[in-house]
Amino acid sequence: MADKFSMQYINGGWREGSSDHVYENVNPYNGEVVARMKLANRNDIDEAYQAAKEAQKIWAQAPADEKKQVLRCAAQLMQERKDEYIGIMVKETGSSFVKAMSEFMVSVGNIMTAIEYADRMYEPQIFPGAIPGKENHVYRHPIGVIGLITPFNFPLMSAMRVIAPAIAVGDAVVLKPDSGTYMSGGPFLADIFEQAGLPKGVLNVVGYDIAEVGDYLIEHPVPRIISFTGSTAVGRHIGALCGQNLKRVSLELGGNNPFVVLEDADLDAAINAAVFGKFFNVGQVCVGTNRMFVHRKHYDEFVRRFAEHAGQLPYGDPIDPKVIIGPLINERQMQKVLRIAEDAKKDGARVVLEGQRIGNVLTPFVFADVKQDSRLAQTEIFGPIATIIPFESDEEVLEWANNTEYGLSGAVFTEDLEKGIAFARAVESGMAHVNDATANMDMNAPFGGEKSSGIGRYGGEIGLEEFTTVKWVSVQTEPRKFPF
Structure with missing residues (x-):
């Protein structure tokens, strides 16, 4: 065979x-x-x-x-x-x-x-x-x-x-x-x-x-x-x-998918979805979460709890069914992701969780206080690097969410479903999800993107x-x- x-x-x-x-x-x-x-x-x-x-x-x-x-x-x-x-x-x-x-x-x-x-x-x-x-x-x-x-x-x-x-x-x-x-x-x-x-x-x-x-x-x-x-x-x-x-x-x-946590969001649900959306397949997902925008009300707690959760994800040989963080696909991809992490440090992003290379496995990085127009926020990462950005208002974050050449997927968390649907429709993407991860698939739904x-x-x-x-x-x- x-x-x-x-x-x-x-x-x-x-x-x-x-x-x-x-x-x-x-x-x-x-x-x-x-x-x-x-x-x-x-x-x-x-x-x-x-x-x-x-x-x-x-x-x-x-x-x-x-x-x-x-x-x-x-x-x-x-x-x-x-x-x-x-x-x-x-x-x-x-x-x-x-x-x-x-x-x-x-x-x-x-x-x-x-x-x-x-x-x-x-x-x-x-x-x-x-x-x-x-x-x-x-x-x-x-x-x-x-x-x-x-x-x-x-x-x-x-x-x-x-x-x-x-x-x-x-x-x-x-x-x-x-x-x-x-x-x-x-x-x-x-x-x-x-x-x-x-x-x-x-x-x-x-x-x-x-x-x-x-x-x-x-x-x-x-x-x-x-x-x-x-x-x-x-x-x-x-x-x-x-x-x-x-x-x-x-x-x-490609995609640079926004994940937005509004002021009235269920924080537990948002953190769980963010961890999944970011680290599913070690971040090598076109509809994976690339930019996390979190309202100031939740920002500090979200950053702390997200980093704790990411740091606990099992890593190693994927032949072990418990492993979530396996290898990147090849050395070229490894070097690309490591360069992105180093550039983010040089640009002043705060390192909340420092990833480690262990053989061909790269454990999660978490960067906070990222500027929405920075290189990190404007790059499709395709690896286990989380980017977290604070915002003050719904109008501000919608503008930032759309500030990208890409338009594949997006997600928004809010207790107000009508507001969530309106926000999701305003995101310039082919797909957007309310109170769920950016990484979604339904065989009966149209899958694809806008813009680049x-x-x-x-x-x-x-x-x-x-x-x-x-x-x-x-x-x-x-x-x-x-x-x-």
Whole structure:
């Protein structure tokens, strides 16, 4: 199985890539090699896209019941192999057991939610026209082939939220997982859907070195949409390429998510949500809490209790189910987070809790008295550094919450739910939560951001629209009178 999980999956076949390059996939906690993968090159990408193009034409015509059966079977197989997958994810990605289990269950939920999409493809919208005898039909069609690029932090969920609806509506997919979490984010899914009876070519998985392949997966003429989850800088580049080639694009990018504790907040609930939102997956979460704004009334107590709670989080090898703070994904990420911490000290932020590097694990930092326009407050950290900022009024904190190029998620704590909803709606983000953490997921809700946090949505009603297209067919039921 380990051999299969280090291979490319193209047109229903497991094989090594055609590149001369070999990638070593390592356990981020202890540096041990988990797998060695012979990478793909442009020829492999060509084959994957061609297979997807041909398979999609046939799969689009498959009955809804066949599509639903594949998805139901895939969900059942996922549940049967849960322990196997959790073990792979913990070892390959450094995820805590809590995080791995959460991601797994959300991904199964993505499959179950997508099942209903299959029937929706056969339910046209019909309405009368302004012209006498005119009847309008709007049909939903598969968009075609999707190029899918997923990140290291949530490799299974980021892939499944696209693959499941794609299968339901009759699309095909060429998936490029992050190389560092390749097994968790690619071959495992291909193996599941292969066993579930998905026809060959509908799902393909390729892993490659960008230095060798470049933007070929994006610029290739076959895919009609590129779905990417990752940094804003890369997302801008992909968006520009898609614009040049008139492809649709779906982008979930960076975030600088505000967590606001208003004067009338339940402080116990706020602290619990803040700790979870900040340190879930060691802060490597796009919707994680990045800036905590706390009203002066609660500020000192919040800072003290939050730091105490953070300092008590179990850390170490994530193979231990009790561990919450596991390793960062790689040394590059470790150095980036350490630089952010050092810069924050130089800029005068108060160190309430000093994080420690222990091997590849970084324990939590907590900084207080942070200026809202400082480098720390304006940086997407993606690590276990908490930033706490005091404020005096609701008007002030709303302005500060929106003082960022990003607009992914947000949270506000208050006993006044109407005020909380109004505040959440005023936050310039694609998502906002009242009396809950910034890190939230519901398969029936639209997930995505505004401003520099992306374009498009996953999940819910809009998730169906993201990977389909519509066609207007008008039917003239009686002779039309023309002006000439």
